[in-house]
Amino acid sequence: MNGAAASADAAYRTPALCSRLPKVGTTIFSVMSALAQQHDAVNLGQGFPDFDCDPRLLDAVNHAMRSGHNQYPPMPGVPALREAIADKMASLYGHRYDPGSEITVTAGATQAILTIMLAVVQPGDEVILLDPCFDSYAPNIALAGGMAVHVPLTPGSFRPDFDLIAQALSPRTRLIVVNTPHNPSATVWTGAEMQRLAELLRPTDALVVGDEVYEHMVYDGVRHESVARWPELAARSFVVSSFGKTYHVTGWKVGYVAAPAALTAEFRKVHQFNVFTVNTPVQHGLAIYMRDPQPHLELAAFYQRKRDLFADGLRATRLLPLPSAGTYFQCADYSGISDETEADFCVRMTREIGVAAIPMSAFYAGDVQQRLIRFCFAKQNSTLERALERLHKL
Ligand code: GLN
DSSP: OOHHHHHHHHHTOOOOOOOSSTTOOSOHHHHHHHHHHHTTOEEOSSOOOSSOOOHHHHHHHHHHHHTTOOSOOOTTOOHHHHHHHHHHHHHHHSOOOOTTTTEEEESHHHHHHHHHHHHHOOTTOEEEEEESOOTTHHHHHHHTTOEEEEEEOOTTTOOOOHHHHHHHOOTTEEEEEEESSOTTTOOOOOHHHHHHHHHHHTTSOOEEEEEOTTTTOBOTTOOOOOGGGSHHHHTTEEEEEEHHHHTTOGGGOOEEEEOOHHHHHHHHHHHTTTTOSOOHHHHHHHHHHTTOOHHHHSHHHHHHHHHHHHHHHHHTSSSEEOOOOBSSEEEEEOTTTOOSOHHHHHHHIIIIISEEOEEGGGGSSSOOOOSEEEEEOOSOHHHHHHHHHHHTTO
16 A cells, blocks of 8 residues: 555545444344344234224325425424324323423324433433333433433342342432333332332432333223322423324324423423424314324223233243233243343244244343343234244244
8 A cells, every 4th residue: 555545545434433332332232133034034023013004094194295384393392193193192181281381292202202312311310210211211310411320120020129229229210211112121100109209209309201102001990100199290291292102103203292381391492403393284184183092092991802812822832921911012031942141032932933022131231131121012903913923833
């Protein structure tokens, strides 16, 4: 190489970075979906339906596009959609959020939660996470300069341990994230647990993120305990939900945040410089579609049938299904089959059996191995039956 070429190479050098997220790789959901595709496996890993949404919703969005709703909507979201969200929350949870100052439409729940963290967590603030938990929370806290304080849910039952939560609370606690119905354990918080949380937080300045994206998937006649139902909690909470989960359109990436005006004002300061706003025709379409409450009211029965089909099928395999009280997830214990790590078991099951799942360990900060994996049953019955047939070979 001559001198001129060498110096040109040096000039084109990409400067080294100091990673903001040094321990973060690609999310397990993308990794397992890619592996499932590579091995032509039935993908029960990443949580998304393999069936389409209601054609009436497609028509409503199409109509919005063709009627010229294609420019920026107002920064917090299309007013008709915010009103529909306020009406729905009032009818379900008895708390009316003001659509003007308390509801913001987001590009999905993941964006909503990052934006909340950036809006309220200051460097050095602590955020309590209940492990296992969704894998975006801890990196979100790191990006905001906060410190994640990991508190385990009770092993086995995955119920919140309020003694441990009380010990974790400190004057620096800014937030606690409460996810119910819970991904990945498929447990659902009780009213007594919400009450207990309210009492515990009463003397503190801690805020709450209620990640309630599976709010309509609660089974066996149990009701979803939104933080919005509990006035004392609602006063300090951001409630996050997702149209993707409720209407089978995870790829549309539209959700929302409801929070008291003072919290919403700070949220919007960040939101406007993050995504600014969310695509217009989908918002108009959703606003029209939401006038009919049947789709969300029928969702629990629809998914309960799938849960029952899948859990009954699992009982005939060597996997042991855990209870699934909510969400579209079903966890299973494979300790009767193998002592591999959860990640190894999931990779082998994808390659050799042809069914992909998510290792429970992916939802913990440390290396916690319980011989548990998570399946998503938001699939056509024929897909679930095909997976079950394969799982018999385990
Ligand atoms: N919430 C979904 C799950 O837990 C996936 C979301 C994602 O892939 N980021 O599987």
